[in-house]
Amino acid sequence: MSTVTVKQLSEIVGTPVERLLEQLKEAGIAVKDPDQQVSDSQKMQLLEHLRQSHGASEEGAGKQRITLKRRSTTELKVGSSTGRAKTISVEVRKKRTIVRGASQGAATTAEIPAEPPAAEMQQVSEASSADTDVMTNKSALLAKQLEEDRKRLEEARKQADEGKLAEDQARQEQEELKRAEAERREAEARAKxxxxxxxxxxxxxxxxxxxxxxxxxxxxxxxxxxxxxxxxxxxxxxxxxxxxxxxxxxxxxxxxxxxxxxxxxxxSKHGFAKPTAPIVREVAVPEVITVAELAQRMAVKASEVIKALIGMGVMATINQSLDQDTAVLVVEELGHTPKVTGADDVETHLEAQIEDDQREQAPRPPVVTIMGHVDHGKTSLLDYIRRAKVAAGEAGGITQHIGAYHVDTDKGSVTFLDTPGHAAFTAMRARGAQATDVVVLVVAADDGVMPQTIEAIQHARAAGVPLVVAVNKIDKPEADLDRVRTELSAQEVISEEWGGDTQFVPVSAKTGEGVDALLEAILLQAEVLELKAPFDGPASGVVIESSLDKGRGPVATVLVQKGCLNRGDILLSGQEFGRVRAMLDEGGREVTSAGPSTPVVVLGLSGTPNAGDDALVVADDRKAREVAEFRQAKQREAKLANQQAAKLDNLFNHMQEGGVQTVNLLLKADVQGSAEALRDALQKLSTDEVKVKIVSSGVGGIAESDVNLALASQAIIIGFNVRADAAARRLAADKGVDVRYYSVIYEVIDDVRQALSGLLSPELREQIVGLAQVRDVFRSSRMGAVAGCLVIEGVVRRGNPIRVLRDNVVIYEGELESLRRFKDDVNEVRVGTECGIAVKNYNDVRSGDQIEVFEKIEVERSL
Incomplete structure (x- = not known):
């Protein structure tokens, strides 16, 4: 067998390189580098050393076993039914046993890989060596076999790596083919x-x-x-x-x-295109908003908002309300732009919608209110007009019990309002609703001017509405037109025959004489006024009256002033809102639309609005609900503000806040002479800065109509030897109108004079308190220049402003920083006493200067 390096031998036998180097050194083999070659004889020498070191002998060598072990650990990721990958550790152990025997002539090694089956991959596999090979003493065969095993192992690893690389490459090519196919299909679809x-x-x-x-x-x-x-x-x-x-x-x-x-x-393809970039929206964030509404404004799911809140440490539900700061943070967290809105933005938006009206306008019919004294024929005149004109002509409108209707004539249409007395007329004006164009004042020719006639004149004059006088009951023998003209002239209502500007029309509600002339006079007055309104676009108007019908729910009579009111519109009126489910005419028949100067009965509101409330068509139900809830929240504050508006004791505060500069008074006395005397005496108290304005003066007790007039004019009611009835007292207490009772005329004049004096701005005067002469100047690291002074006049006080005089010329004006007597801080130093004075923010005090101490006082002015 060829030689191998120490490092390769360590891999074959499964021993660390450092341990193998120590064993070679102990065996007497001079090997120090892991890359150094080891020959077969050196391997035998190492084997003999290891055998001897374990206590083996040559005699027992034939029965000795040599066991070689190898262990490797790998990790596999296996998918599960839950969708989460699971990591399994697999340990592979290889064990070789060599038995030395003298009788065997050949030696072989058996490698038993302990590869675990697929069913047992979750446990650590163990390799077992069931068969052992008998080897001879020739270690060369063992080394050769080990080298062949190593080569086969490396070849197997190489083949495995190449197979994995080929698999990855095939997978990438397949993905590229899929992408190319998808692009091709998309291009074909786009072209199609x-x-x-x-x-x-x-x-x-x-x-x-x-x-x-x-x-x-x-x-x-x-x-x-x-x-x-x-x-x-x-x-x-x-x-x-x-x-x-x-x-x-x-x-x-x-x-x-x-x-x-x-x-x-x-x-066959849908028209939706997936956005290529996130859409950033501008989200309006009010003072309080729910999680669901905030998610809707951002066009995201409510769960996304709740998740963002949880990330911020806030646990919230879908219906929970969020404050403005938290909502702004959530909007920014989700990548949108917050727009903070104030509490008055909803009202400001509606006001801008009304003011920025650029629609084309066309002439509209006039709206007429008939007023007058009791039993002077108002109802009879209305009945005759309705019976003769509405029933005979083609006019539609509303019957009398609804409160409004209109008639058609040869020269145009006229809309009549049948208000229940002066209280409703004044209440409508007090709420800012100007629903009437012309007032028809009905005066009986046999009775003349009466107290309610005068009240009607005052109401019309306060509203700035022109008058048309209808002198009724001319068919009676005791009728006297000149008497009526004379008495009305005393109220500054002068007829055209006498050189005035008021039309007088003699009529008879019983025979119908002069009714046509009255309608012509009304249309002539309307033509002078040039009444116009837009007929297209969203409608706006005013509520004439409302009630709760048992079968139909809240019912409101709305007079349309601008635009066209259609069935299905979202109508907002005061604190109520709703969709117009139906609109009714005078006969209870449904109509689908109503133009300007047309009264209709509206069904579908959430409640009964107040008479005089504005009615406006808004874009959607959500906007109407938002404004209605805002107005409900502000109702209490507005009520408290109205209660303080007419308080006599708060007039001076109103002047400081840029409020009223005039005292409005409503006089009621027991006799006419006392009323005239009071009116003349109080008007003489007026000056160029403050004025007394007599809104109304009359004889008799204080009625509910007087309280309504005082509320609309922000006036104070003065009762001279008279009292208010129960209804007037309840209304005055509810609305916060100030009612004062007197029995001596001088007390009235004195109280009003004091109120006017409170409106006069006070006079500011300066008064010198003391004067100190500077004798010497000392320098202090903390105070700067400290003047040693002698008080030569008055008293020097610490809290008063000062002036520094040099040769009787003011060179500085400020305040004292420190006032000391010896080492003690004092509040004041009297004349003839020495003291130390430090002037705040001024260090140029010299010997010979004078420090003047003064104070500003307010002198109240009086009439």
Whole structure:
């Protein structure tokens, strides 16, 4: 056998190189390098040494056994039914036993590999050597066999590596073929889609050309197929319609062969294209938002949001609310851009939607409110107009019990509001709703001007609405038109016959005399006002009244002011919202749309809104819900703010906050003389800076209408020898209106004078407190320049501002940093006493300077 190196011999016998070198040294063989050659004689010498070192002798050598062992460990990854790979350690042991005997003439070695079967790969395999070979004393045969085994092992490993490499290469080639095939199919599908789209475009162009030819040849369209139908068919051709297995489109015929073949294959492909990059969205984050809504705004699953929250250490459910900061962190974590929105953004968006109205406007009918004293014929006049005009004409609208209706005349339409008294009219104006264009003041010709007539004039004047006076009951013998004109002139309502600007129309609700003239006067006044509104787009209006119907739920009468209200729109009104399920006219018949100045009954709101609430059509249900919930949350704050608006004691605070500069008063007295005296005396208290405004003055007790007027005008009610009734007291307590009772006129004047004095800005004056003379200046590492002073006037106090004077000229104005008497800090030093003064942020104090201590005082001004 040829020689081998020490390293190769160590691999053959399974002994570490270092151990083998030590054994060779002990056997007397001069080998030091693992790469040094070992001959056969040296191997025999090593074998003889090892045998002797283990106590063997020549006599017992014939029965001695030499066992060679080899162990190798590998790891295998085996897949399981659960989908997770499992790692198994496999240990292979090889054992060779050599028996030396004198009678054997040949020696052979047997290698028993302990390769485990597949069923036993989870356990460590053990190799067993069942057969032993008998060897002779010739160790050359043993070494040769060992060398052959090593070569076979290396060859087997090499073949295994080559096989694995070939397998990997084959796998890569197969994957490349698959990718190439997929790219080819994708290119073919793309080409087919482009061909189909081109074919559809050509068909559309041909259809348009044929349509143009048909229109030129025949101007009128065929009754069987309109232009809109052709447009709809053309629009349907542009859509990518999925096809069934035979290539036919759903609902259509199979494509023609040849030219349409490619289009048929392309039609079977869906039009969705996988995005190549993540989509970054701008997510609006309010102050409070739920996990589900946040996930919806980011177009991700709620589980992704919950997973991000868990990663941040927050355990949340799908319905849990998140604060704004946490929601912003989640949005940024998921790769989107957060947009922080404030609490008032929802209202600001709606206001911008109303203000930025660029729609085309057209003339609209006027909205008229009829007001007047009790028993002056308001209801009779409305009944006659409704019976004579609505029933006889083609006019639609709402019956009287609903609260609004409109009539058609030869010169146009008129919409009437039947408000239940002045309280509703004022409440609507107090909520910011301007629903009325013209007020018709009904005055009885035999009764003249009465207290509620004066109230109606005041309400119309406060709302800035023009008046049309209807003098009713002219058919009575005691009717006196000049008396009515005279009494109304005292209220600054002068008729056109007397040189004024108010139309007076004599009417009779019993005979119908003058009703047509009244309608003409109303339309003339509307023509002067030039009333216009957009008729297209989302509607907006005002709620006239609402109720809870037992069979239909919440019912609201809405007067449309802009746009067109359609059935199915999402309507938001105050704190209520909902989808318009139905709209009813005067006969209970359903209508599908309503334009400007048209009152309709709306069904489908979540509750009953207040009279005077704005009604607005919004884009979606979610937006309406968000605004409604925001308004409900702000209801209490708004109520508290309204309660403080008309408090007499808070008028000065309002002035500081840029609020009112005028005291609004509503006077009610026991007699007319007292009311006039109070009005004149209080108006004389007005100056250029503050003014007294008498909103209304009258005779009698304080009624509920007076409280509503005071609430709308932010006025204070003064009752002189009169009291409020129960309903007025409850309303005043609920709305926070300030009601004051007096019995002496001078007390009224004094309280109002004090309120006006509180509105005057106070006068600021400076008063010198003390004066100190600087005698010497000392330097301190902590204080800087410290002036040694003598107080020559008044008192020097630490907290007051100071001025440094040099030759009676102010060179610095600031404050004291330190005031000491000897080593003690003191708060003040009186005249004739020495002290140490350190001026804050100023070190240029010199001997001979004077330090002036002063204070600012506010002097209250009075009328």
């Amino acid at each position: 889609r482009e061909a189909e789209e081109a074919e559809l475009r050509r068909e559309q162009e041909r259809a348009k050309a044929e349509e143009a030819k048909a229109e030129k040849a025949k101007p009128k369209a065929k009754p069987g197929k309109s232009r809109g139908d052709r447009d709809d068919s053309a629009a349907r051709k542009e859509l990518h319609v999925a096809s069934d297995k035979r290539g036919r489109r759903k609902g259509g015929k199979a494509p023609a062969r040849g030219r349409g073949a490619a289009g048929g294959d392309a039609a």
